[in-house]
Each structure stands twice: as C-alpha cells, then as structure tokens.
Amino acid sequence: MRRIAWAATTLASVATLAALSTPIAGARIDGAPILTDTATGAEVGSAVVGRSYQIFPGLGYNPGLSAVADFFDNGQCIASAPAATLTVIWVPTTAGTHTLTVQGAPNSVSMTVEVAPASAGSTPVKPPNQPGCGIGGGSSNVLASAGSGALGGVLSYLLRSGSAGS
Incomplete structure (x- = not known):
C-alpha cells in the first residue's frame, strides 16, 4: 500500500512540475530540436567544438510509445532521456556539419548544426555521464502505453530502472 501511495505522490509531483514549467523562449511548435548553450541558456543555431549544449525537441514533438527518447549526432548515440524530460547535454568533438x-x-525529428573548431588554447568541456541509447524503443516500453503521455513514460522509466523503490 505504501508503494502505491508513494507512486501516486511521485506522479502528482511530476504532473505539477510539468504543468508549471515554462516553455523556453523561442520554442517551436513543429517539434524540431532546439539547441541551447548551457553556459548562457540562449538558443543557438551553430556550435563550437568542446562547448556544452542542451538538446531537446521543440513543442509538439511526440516520442510515440517510447518511455525514453534517444539522441544522435550524425547517427552516433549521444544519450537517452526519459520522455518526461527529453533533454540531453551534447559536447561536439569534431568541426563540420552535424545532424542531431x-x-x-516511431517518431523522430532532426536538425542540422554547423560546428566550428575550438579556439586555440581553449579547454574543452568534459561530456557528462548520460544513459546510452537503445532503450528508446522495443518491448521494454510496453508500460509507457499504460499511462498517458509523459506520466506513463516516467512511470515506465522508474519501474525499469528500479528507482520506484523495492
């Protein structure tokens, strides 16, 4: 009974936080990814090698039945994020054109970003430790359909990761 009460309290808290969250200025409704500089919080259209950026889909993106979404840079895994947060940190390591x-x-959205080389003598940011890709699809996400939207995804993510208590 305590677990049910804990889960209900946790879900109510998540729902309240989601309802009170303010969209970031300039957020698009087409679902296209948005890139912000983690140092300034400003939305950017290009990047620099070794700097830290936050990637998240724009308003209107729907991860489908996934409890988790995977984030890729030119097809290489950056990280996964629960459907409730849908954000990861990206530190580009090479200059050139990158498709994020x-x-x-089954839904995906992409954007193209030009990454400039780092300034001579600059110290690159160390990428944070984030969950790897591969958990954004498949049968492990059946629980996501049991709830509605992000709340079902959070519950599924908590249950799979063992964070919901024992």
Missing part, C-alpha cells in the same frame, strides 16, 4: 536527431518509437 531525437528518436522515439
């Missing part, structure tokens, strides 16, 4: 993709099951 947010992949749920």
